[in-house]
Amino acid sequence: MKQLTSTQHSALGRGWRAIALSATLIFTLAACSDGGSSSKDEEKHLKLSGHVESNSTGLADYNVKLYASFSGDGGSWVPLGSGSTNRGGEFTIRYALSESQQAQQAVLFVEATRGSAMLASAIGSDNSRIDTxxxxxxxxxxATGNAFAQFISxxxxxxxxxxxxxxxxxxxxLADPISGSVGAALASSPNGxxxxxxxxxxxxxxxxAACVAEESDCAELFAAATPPGGTPASNVLEALSNIVKYPSYPGYPDDAADPIFGLSKGSPAHYLGLAARPTNWLLFLKVTGGAYSDQSPSNLVNAVGNIAxxxxxxxxxxxxxxxxxxxQPxxxxxxxxKFSPSAQVVPGxxxxxxxxxxxxxxxxxDPVGNxxxxxFGFExxxxxGTPQEAPHNSVSVFQPDGTPISPSTGFTQGNxxxxxxxxxxxxGNIWVANCGNDSVTKIPNGDPTQAINFPLGPLAPGELPKLKPFSTVVDLDGNVWVTMNRGDSMMIIAPDGAILKTLTAGSDPARPLINHPIGNAADSKGNVWIANSNWLDAPCPASLREGPATNPSITLYQGDTHEPYPGSPFTGGGLTVPWGISVDGNDTVWVFNFGPDGIEATPTTALTGISRFCGADTxxxxxxxxxxxxxxxxTGYMSxxxxxxxxxxxxxxxxxxxxxxxxxNPNPDLNPxxxxxxxxxxxxxxxxxxxxGPPVPLAAVAAGKR
Known part of the structure; x- marks a missing residue:
């Protein structure tokens, strides 16, 4: 098959270095310098100007500090310069960057403080200058507290x-760092x-704004944003970060139990906020590929299944x-x-x-970036019976630039x-769960000419699948764990295709370990979590055994013993028809619900939530x-x-x-x-x-020292 050449790898590397250099220019030359200076002077005498305000009112006597996080210093937190605001809230900071700093990728942060109050901004641009x-x-x-929540300490x-x-x-x-206004994506359709x-x-x-107006409100914010069992936040950014990491308060739906909601409704309440307390304080940014929400043939997406x-x-x-x-059909x-990391549609x-x-x-x-x-052939x-009828027998492969590697029929080898x-x-081996014929296909080293099919159970010619393999995940030993959506089981398959073990629903019908399973996910230690929908019978090709969707759960299997973790299955947390499942860098488990229930004739008004569970690293x-x-x-994290x-x-x-x-509330047969x-x-x-394979936490998440 067609792999990336060394030239393509080199081009990709050059592209990223160009991004990094552009970022350096953004955060150095873009902070405008004194006119008439030489190039060397420009490197030594940079300045950044701005305005500190709350509710469009300039704030005087704020101490303004400029920091940078440089890639070559391990992302550490480096002070660059400081200044103070005048009576109108204006400031100018002069600073210099060493030659080595200019050669690194950098992100600039501005913090403005007076007493306990703090305002902040992260400066970014896709251009090579910031002219205002x-x-x-x-x-x-x-915006800074949310987007950088996992990097703040x-x-x-x-x-x-x-x-x-x-x-x-x-x-x-979320917010425009030049104007300070609400960001265009958040302010407009499909958000707004x-x-x-x-x-x-x-x-x-x-x-x-309440913290800016009253010192006592800052103290209340810091106390409200104390992590469970931790110490109160030390500043506003840390408080906002903690709110993102622990977004729900006890006592829901009692508004009085949520001090953040109380602060948001206090005086002054400058911005048009929530009238009632949410189930959580997360920000859910909706993306359709443009400034629209209505469905039409001109849309970018329809029923996105998954993402990588x-x-x-x-x-x-x-x-x-x-x-x-x-x-319409x-x-x-x-x-x-392909989306950029900020959810913009990539050109092409x-x-x-x-x-x-x-x-x-x-x-x-795969390991080379294809x-x-x-x-599956959804339609x-x-x-x-029309010329648009879909085949259901292939995989497709694309290069990182979007060029297809597979032919117009896809790769069909391996049954x-x-x-x-x-x-x-x-x-670099590719593993495919074949829902339609109770098998898995291995494509060794990504080469379809070597594809091998491994049957997982007896199936007569023309017989409908009994197991319906659905989701695949690879453990630390290279074994593949495959959920059997109709078989109420999960199989562990060795790299050579041998079935090592079949995990079943267990002996307690009231608490089945596996129940109409869909997604599965490994944690960093190689344990595997499974999402039990209690509903889906995948249409490959027919759905004949849908469940009641009344007993959703998740189950953890231990990677070393292949046994269920004591206490499995686990429930609660807003589970409603769990479908996808993912494990983050803390081994916390996130479950994505197809709920609020199965597809019924009676429309539902209930909202869907996202569920989150304590993982193996308590x-x-x-x-x-x-x-x-x-x-x-x-309720889950609802929105x-x-x-x-x-x-x-x-x-x-x-x-x-x-x-x-x-x-x-879809019509299952007409554009659901x-x-x-x-x-x-x-x-x-x-x-x-x-x-x-198993997820790898980012080792550099821990914040550096000032």
Missing amino acids: PIVVNDHTTV ASGIAGDAIGMYNASQMATN DETSTLATFNSLANVV FDALGYAWANDNYEPQYPG ACAGLRLI SPYFGGGLSGAGFGITL IWTGN DPPCI ISWPQGTSSDRA SKCPPGMKVGDPISPA DALERITGGQIDRSGNVWVMNNWKQ GGNSIVILIGAAAPLNTPVI
Whole structure:
């Protein structure tokens, strides 16, 4: 098969170095210098000007400090200069960068403090200059606190260089660092007044403004943002970071039990915030690929199934269906979509060809950066028997630049049938779960001419599948764990294709260990979590045994013994038809619900939530929690931005990207797909990307010292 050449690898490296150099220029030359100076003087005598304000009112006598996080210094927190605001809130900071600092990627941060009050901003740009002064205000503070939540500590902001740079770009979706206004992505469709996210953002800005106005409100904020069992926050940014990491308070839905909501409603409340307390304080940014929310053939996406991130944090997503108007037949999706780390559509995307055909849950990157998708062949029934009828027998492969490697039919070798889960192991072997014929296909070293099919159970010719393999995940030993959606089981398959063990529902019918399973995910230690939907019977090709969707759960299997962890299965935390599942850099478990229930004739008005559980590393959980205890409230983390979710993954900055795969109340046979992705800003501990095999936490997440 076609692999990346050394020239392509070199070009990719040059591209990233160009990004890094551009970022250096952004944060050095872009901070305008004195006119008439030489190039050498320009390097020594830089300045950054701006305005510190709250509620559009300049703030005098604030101490303003400029910091940078440099990639070559391990992302440490380096002071560059300081100044103070005049009566109108204006400031100028002069600073210098050494030659070595100019050669590194850097992110600049401005902090303005007076007493306990703090306002902050992260400065970023896609250009090589910032020609106007910046604004540091309530909105830029909330944007910085959320986008950098996983990199903030009492000692500063520091961490993975790529994750930090990407976070600076994500922050601009929330607030414009030049004008200080709400970011264009948050202010407009599909966000704006169409979801509660902007109001949540404004409520948090009111909390910051309250601290600016009253010292006592700062003390109340710091106390409210104390981590469970920890010490109170030491400053506003740390408080905002803690609110993201622990976004729900006890006592819901009692408004009085949430001090953050109380602060947001105090006087002055400058911005139009929430009228009622939310289930959580996370920011759910909705992405459709443009400033629209209505479905039409001109949309970018329709029923995105799953997502994967490359080494630079770019997101790759697949489409179940072609974009179409509501209520119109939608045939198989034919596109692969690439988003920047800030959720902008990459020029040239979407990509076509390579045999793409209604790709489902399966998408992965291999060790050389190629993107693989499993072509399940999703389509509405009216498409069957037409020239648009989808095949269900291939995988597609694309280079990192979007060029298809696979032919127009896809790669079909290895008896692929209705493929779902598609995973690479660390040796570059691709594993495909064949929902349609109860088998898995191994593509050794990514070479389809060597593809091997391994049957997982007896199946007569023409017989419907009895097991329905669905999701695949690779453990530390290279074994592949495959969920059997109809078989109520999970099989562990050795690298040579031998079945090592079949895990079953167990002996207690009231608490089955495996129950209509869908997604599975490994943690950093090689343990495997499984999402038990208690509902889905995958349509490969027919759904004949749907469950009641009344007993959803998740189960943990230990990587060393292959036995269920004591106490499994685990419930609560807002589980409702769990579908996708992912583990973050703290081994915390995130579950993506297709709920609020199964697809019923009676429409539902309930919102979907995202569930979160304490993982195998209980030291990263709130004190007193055990493995499998829910961290999210009984509602889950709800938002009106969410619909029916399938896949979800965590990026290098700690953002959780989830797929609004179906509408809340769909017609299952006529364009049921949703047309958006939702990003939970800064919500999870970041991961090294791409995730191949068990996830690898980013070692540089811990903040450096001032």
